[in-house]
Amino acid sequence: MAYCPKCGVEVEDDVKNCPLCDFPVPDVNDGIFSQDSKYPQAINTYEEDHLGKKNQAFFSITIIAASIMVIIGVIYLVYPWNHVLLKYIALADLSIFAIVFFAMGYLKPNYNFLGAYITVVITCLFVYMIGGSQTNWFLSYAFPIATLLYLDVSLFRFILKHTRHKSQFIFIPTNLILFVIVLAIGIDGIVSLNVLGEVQLTWSLIVAVSGLCIIGLLQTIYHRIPEKTRRMLKKKMHV
Amino acid sequence: MEEKNSKKSFYSLDNAGVLYTAIASSRITTVYRMTVELSEEIQPVTLQKALEQIIHRFPYFQVTLKRGFFWYYYEHTEAIPRVEEETYYPCKTMRQRQGKTFPFRVLYYKKYLHVEFNHSICDGSGGLAFLQTLIIEYFKLCKEIFPRNLGKAMDIDTDVDPGEFEDSFKVYYEENVPPPPGSKKVFHFPFELLDKGEYLLLTGFVPVAPLLTLAKSHGCTLTQFILALYFESIQEYIMELPISEKKKRRQRIAINVPVDLRKMFPSITLRNFFISLNPEIDLALGYYTRAEIIEQIKGYMGLYMNRKHINRYISRNVRNEQLIFLRIIPLWVKKLLMPLVYKRYGERGYTSGLSNLGVVTVPEELRPYVKSFEVFPSPSAESRLKMVTVSYENRLALCFGKTTGETVIEKIFFGKIRQLGIPVKIETNKR
Numbered sequence: 112m113a114y115c116p117k118c119g120v121e122v123e124d125d126v127k128n129c130p131l132c133d134f135p136v137p138d139v140n141d142g143i144f145s146q147d148s149k150y151p152q153a154i155n156t157y158e159e160d161h162l163g164k165k166n167q168a169f170f171s172i173t174i175i176a177a178s179i180m181v182i183i184g185v186i187y188l189v190y191p192w193n194h195v196l197l198k199y200i201a202l203a204d205l206s207i208f209a210i211v212f213f214a215m216g217y218l219k220p221n222y223n224f225l226g227a228y229i230t231v232v233i234t235c236l237f238v239y240m241i242g243g244s245q246t247n248w249f250l251s252y253a254f255p256i257a258t259l260l261y262l263d264v265s266l267f268r269f270i271l272k273h274t275r276h277k278s279q280f281i282f283i284p285t286n287l288i289l290f291v292i293v294l295a296i297g298i299d300g301i302v303s304l305n306v307l308g309e310v311q312l313t314w315s316l317i318v319a320v321s322g323l324c325i326i327g328l329l330q331t332i333y334h335r336i337p338e339k340t341r342r343m344l345k346k347k348m349h350v
Numbered sequence: 351m352e353e354k355n356s357k358k359s360f361y362s363l364d365n366a367g368v369l370y371t372a373i374a375s376s377r378i379t380t381v382y383r384m385t386v387e388l389s390e391e392i393q394p395v396t397l398q399k400a401l402e403q404i405i406h407r408f409p410y411f412q413v414t415l416k417r418g419f420f421w422y423y424y425e426h427t428e429a430i431p432r433v434e435e436e437t438y439y440p441c442k443t444m445r446q447r448q449g450k451t452f453p454f455r456v457l458y459y460k461k462y463l464h465v466e467f468n469h470s471i472c473d474g475s476g477g478l479a480f481l482q483t484l485i486i487e488y489f490k491l492c493k494e495i496f497p498r499n500l501g502k503a504m505d506i507d508t509d510v511d512p513g514e515f516e517d518s519f520k521v522y523y524e525e526n527v528p529p530p531p532g533s534k535k536v537f538h539f540p541f542e543l544l545d546k547g548e549y550l551l552l553t554g555f556v557p558v559a560p561l562l563t564l565a566k567s568h569g570c571t572l573t574q575f576i577l578a579l580y581f582e583s584i585q586e587y588i589m590e591l592p593i594s595e596k597k598k599r600r601q602r603i604a605i606n607v608p609v610d611l612r613k614m615f616p617s618i619t620l621r622n623f624f625i626s627l628n629p630e631i632d633l634a635l636g637y638y639t640r641a642e643i644i645e646q647i648k649g650y651m652g653l654y655m656n657r658k659h660i661n662r663y664i665s666r667n668v669r670n671e672q673l674i675f676l677r678i679i680p681l682w683v684k685k686l687l688m689p690l691v692y693k694r695y696g697e698r699g700y701t702s703g704l705s706n707l708g709v710v711t712v713p714e715e716l717r718p719y720v721k722s723f724e725v726f727p728s729p730s731a732e733s734r735l736k737m738v739t740v741s742y743e744n745r746l747a748l749c750f751g752k753t754t755g756e757t758v759i760e761k762i763f764f765g766k767i768r769q770l771g772i773p774v775k776i777e778t779n780k781r
Contacts, residue, residue: 118761119768120554121775130552130778131761150551150779151459153439157376157547160445278597 113137123148169215176208198241206234224268228261251305259297263290281333285326292322361410361424365519365667366622367470371415371422372688373696376546377753379443380469382728382738383551384481385462387721392458393492397433400487401456405431407506408480410515410620411454411471415446420677420684424453424471433458439549440779441729441751444468456484461721463488469622469728474707474738475610476620478725479504482712489716497713511618518617519668522661529666530659533628533699537588537601539734541754549729550755552778554748554764555722558741560772570644573706574651576739576748577605578643580704581631583763585638604630606700606733611664614657625663627654628700697732707740717743726751735759755780 113122113136115129125148128135183201186192209230213223232254239249267290274282292315299315336344363371370380405412412431413424431452436459445451453471457464465484467477482503489495544550558572565575584603591598608624617623629650631638638646653659670676679687710723724747727736734754740747750760764774 115776118765119774120764121773123777130776130780131757131764133757149460149462149777150440151436152781153548153779154437155545155547156438156442157545160376160443160547 165215165217169212169217172208172211176204179204195241199238202234202237202241206230224261224264228257231257252301255301256298259294259301263293263297266290266293278333281329285329288322288326292319295319359426361413361426361515362517363422363424363470364517364621364623365664365671366473366624368421368671369688369692370468370470372684373692374443374468374470375689376443377543377731378689378692378729379441380728381441381444381466382469382474382477383440383464383466383726383751384474384477385464385724385726386481386485387724388461388463389719389721391461392463394433394435394458396492397456397458397463397484397488400484400491401433402430403491404480404483404487404504404506407483407504407508407510408620409510411452411480413453413471414451415453415468415470417681420679420681422470422681427452431456435459436462436464439547440464440551440726441466441549442547454480472620473608473610473622473624474705474725475612475623478502478707478710479620482710485712485716485720489719493719495715497715499713501711501713503713513618514620516617516619517621518611518615518619518623519664521617522611522615522664523668524661524665525669527662527665529669530662533604534602535698536604536630537584537598537633537701538698538732539701539754539756539759541734541756543731543734544753544755548753550752550778550780551726552750552752552757552760552776552780553724554750554760554767555775555777556746556748556767556772558744558746560770561746561767564770568641568644570648572746573607573704573739574644574647576706577607577629577647577704578640579766580605580702580737580763581638581643581647582640583759583766584701585631585633586762587759588633589637600634602630602632602634604628604700606703606736608703608705609655609660611660614660625660625667626700626703627651693732697730700733702733703727703730703736705736705738707738710740710742712742723747724749729753 113124113126114120115122115132115134115136117134118129118132120129120131122129122136126136127138180201183197183204187194187197187201210227213226213230216223218226235249235253235257239253267286270282270286270289274286295315295318296312299312300310303309303311303313374380409426410424412427412429414427414429415422416425427450429450429452431454433456436457444453444455453468454477455466457466463485465477465481467480472480479502482501483506486497486500486503487506561575562572565572568575568578570578581603588598588601588603606626606628608626611617611623611625612619615623627650629647631643631646705725705727707725712720720742722745723740723742725738725740726749727738729751730736731753734756735750735752738749738751740749748763764776767774
């Protein structure tokens with residue numbers, strides 16, 4: 112019989128740490144256990160159970176996407192039809208397929224998200240290359256805005272992860288407002304850089320200041336003003 | 351041997367079963383587990399034979415879930431359930447394959463025999479009757495013990511009584527009884543959930559006698575005393591939260607306590623027949639001492655545990671099931687919406703659950719071979735930690751089932767029992 116020295120409960124012979132308080136249980140059996148653990152090493156079948164259905168769906172999508180590609184390819188080679196349009200269709204097919212793949216969550220969330228970003232950038236690049244425009248809109252607008260969105264959503268996810276179990280009425284609005292502020296400043300910056308040739312923030316500053324005020328208010332409600340500051344405020348305000 | 355009654359091929363779900371099948375998902379599997387520890391290793395072949403021998407006595411369990419257009423229903427199947435060695439996480443979701451799967455599974459591992467039931471087919475009381483019958487048959491085959499007094503187990507040579515599979519909710523339903531007051535939002539454990547498909551069990555074995563003496567000295571029943579300790583543990587946990595979570599200190603704690611209605615409303619059904627009460631304490635009113643909690647629980651139970659009040663719940667539930675505009679929604683829409691509705695409203699009214707299955711007995715002759723009984727609740731996402739208690743041979747099993755890796759509540763809870771000078775033995779499947 113083994114006991115936890117900290118909380119005093121009897122534990123199974125083969126445990127190394129107390130299941131309640133995680134305190135190390137001294138090895139009274141000199142490492143010789145009866146190997147009589149009550150439960151087997153359990154297998155989680157959730158992934159397996161769900162993978163079946165997901166694979167079926169993904170398989171059908173793959174077939175559809177592949178057949179579209181084949182059809183487009185044949186038309187491209189055989190008929191002297193509108194080649195630019197065919198290229199657009201093929202590109203759309205491929206990028207939708209890639210986005211669906213990432214959305215189905217076969218990889219870890221971070222990789223899926225990164226993959227979606229890369230797909231967007233590459234799609235824009237190809238659209239730019241197929242279309243062949245006078246202005247370099249890919250480098251001046253598409254790429255910076257896609258990157259900005261990627262970074263902004265990453266920030267949003269990071270904060271959400273750390274505040275998930277705190278008051279939802281405070282932290283979700285805070286997070287959303289922060290997201291909007293970063294997006295506004297970024298877009299304003301990109302637009303002004305392209306139009307004026309320098310970063311000159313205008314309307315986004317109004318968004319930022321008012322947003323920060325709301326965030327400050329919400330956080331003050333949550334954390335409350337420190338006792339010292341409150342006393343000081345009371346004195347100054349004569350209340 | 352084959353009774354005429356067992357030819358009945360169609361079983362509509364009972365009132366609770368309707369809900370359970372609609373909300374079942376890979377996390378909220380609605381599967382609960384009953385475990386028996388025997389003195390010797392289980393012989394799978396004998397167990398399979400025993401299961402085959404008893405299953406015809408339970409035709410209402412030898413069924414398979416089918417999709418109707420509006421609701422699920424159970425259909426009799428001639429297939430024979432198979433015993434399996436335990437390899438997966440407990441209370442794993444039950445996939446419904448037409449004609450092949452049963453609403454229960456029989457598992458074994460070393461000296462342990464587990465029966466996992468889908469809650470849509472029966473409640474703890476019905477499950478225990480099946481388990482006890484299985485144990486008796488198993489020992490008949492492997493030890494040739496023929497007990498005289500079967501207790502709550504079924505005699506497999508008798509005929510099936512139609513009362514065993516009736517929906518007793520409908521029997522006791524009265525049309526014009528007003529519904530009970532709605533539930534308010536209460537404190538929920540803010541613990542991180544485990545991965546889907548995982549489920550942790552933790553059992554604390556304690557001797558019954560000292561706890562019973564303590565309960566008597568407080569003038570309450572054993573269940574009420576354990577409930578009070580559980581309330582106290584949750585309260586203590588909340589009080590230890592950092593000051594920034596201050597708002598939580600003013601919430602209510604409510605614990606869902608299922609009441610077996612078979613004593614109150616005469617019935618021999620093995621299907622679901624229970625109603626849950628939600629005793630609560632409101633921390634906004636201040637800190638509760640143990641005596642105050644016990645008074646609160648005793649008062650609540652005294653006020654609400656009677657036929658008249660319980661009937662309000664029965665009538666509300668049956669009425670909801672019979673609402674015509676709910677009935678005509680196709681099943682696939684129900685299956686889409688019900689989990690969301692349940693997530694929002696179903697469990698907001700209670701923090702956790704505590705179900706007491708009372709004293710389990712086996713026939714005198716089998717006592718040396720049956721070591722312990724445990725029953726684990728079905729997994730749930732909102733109340734991440736639930737408890738079932740069951741006592742056998744003067745040993746009380748306090749069985750926690752949880753969808754979180756945190757052990758802080760159990761630590762406080764068993765710490766309290768240790769402080770009372772009562773020894774505790776902990777067993778868990780956490781590695």
